[in-house]
Amino acid sequence: MAKLKLGPIADDKPVKVTLELPANLHRDLVAYAAILGREAGHVTTDPIRLIVPMLERFIASDRGFAKVRRGAQHRTGD
Template sequence: MTKLKLGPVPDDKPVKVTVELPASLHRDLVAYAEVLGRETGQAVADPAKLIVPMLERFIGTDRGFAKARRSAQLAKLRTEN
């Protein structure tokens, strides 16, 4: 069984976003959706629905971003007090 970074995609209220993807990235997104569907048993009808969880996962696991965010929050707290 392949270990993917994404799990099942929650059925959430959609928000319309317009983005232009390179064709190669779109092909990869479609392929990822196919693999994810096989792994979870939940077909992904619209591969674009993977973009949000992928971005959330990317941001959530970016240690540099987390560190910068904590530093900014600490700096803000210091200036408020």
């Protein structure tokens, strides 16, 4: 079994997003969704639903961003 960075996608109210993706990125999202669906024992996840959790995971794992953000919150007292 592959060790994917994303876990199961929460069945949440979908949000409509309009953007253009390079064809190769779209193919990768489709493939990732298929693998994720197989591993979770579900039907293939809509690849568009991967974008938000991937962005959340990326931002959460960006230590530089977290450091700057903590510094900005400290200065503003948030």
